[in-house]
Amino acid sequence: MATNRTFTMIKPDAVKAGHIGAILNDINAAGFRIVSLELKQLTRRQAEQFYAVHSERGFFGELVDFMSSGPIVAAILEKENAVADFRTLIGATNPANAAPGTLRAKYAKSMGENAVHGSDSDENAKIESDFHFATSVQF
Ligand code: UDP
Ligand code: MG
Numbered sequence: 001m002a003t004n005r006t007f008t009m010i011k012p013d014a015v016k017a018g019h020i021g022a023i024l025n026d027i028n029a030a031g032f033r034i035v036s037l038e039l040k041q042l043t044r045r046q047a048e049q050f051y052a053v054h055s056e057r058g059f060f061g062e063l064v065d066f067m068s069s070g071p072i073v074a075a076i077l078e079k080e081n082a083v084a085d086f087r088t089l090i091g092a093t094n095p096a097n098a099a100p101g102t103l104r105a106k107y108a109k110s111m112g113e114n115a116v117h118g119s120d121s122d123e124n125a126k127i128e129s130d131f132h133f134a135t136s137v138q139f
Contacts, residue, residue, distance in 0.1 A: 005035065006082040006119045007128040008090075012070035013113035015039075020073055023103060023116065027077065030089050036076040036133045044068045050131060062112055074132040083125055086118045 010023050024034070042050070047067040054060050079085055091102025094111040098104040108115035119125035 004080075004082045004122060004125075005076055005078050005129065006086045006125045007117075007132070008075050008077055008086065008119075009117040010073040010075075011113065011115055011117060012066060012072055013109055014107050014115040015071050015073060017107070019107045019115070023107060024073075024075075026103060026106075027075075027089070030079075030085070032077040032079045032082065032086065032089075034075055035078050036074075036129070038074050038132065039071055040074060040132075041071050042068045050128070059112065066112055076129045076133060083119055083122055087120065090116045090118045 008027070010020055014020070014023060020039075028034070044064055047064045048055070051060065051063055051067070054063065057063075077086060089103060091098030091104040093104075093114060095104040095108035095114055096111075098108065103116045104114050119128050
């Protein structure tokens, strides 16, 4: 599988809990190279845009409130088979179902406040990376 990229966010719950360093360390230890990185806070509008695919879901309002409630870390990661391998590293959406050792098993509190985002396809990885890093330096 060719080396490629995925997009991640460390969500406000994990940032508030002081887990930025531990999560980035776990990401590096799993073989991902960080190629862009930014600590930022999303506006409500930006959170709505990022999660627009979920706008009809019952949890959308809570998700937007949560994702704009405090700083996040946005990052682009590079690795062979990046999208699928990163989804494996983060674990199931609901931390109660996340495999032991996954980032959500280790750091997430609940289905909503689940510590880490990971893109679900190469196409979305590109869209999500461009959403956050259109004007930032990448290497
Ligand atoms: N989410 C939620 N309740 C649900 C499903 C999802 O609050 O029943 C939130 C959760 O933060 C999740 C995000 O919405 O990470 C996006 O949902 P998705 O199904 O895309 O899960 P993911 O791809 O993040 O595992
Ligand atoms: Mg998703």
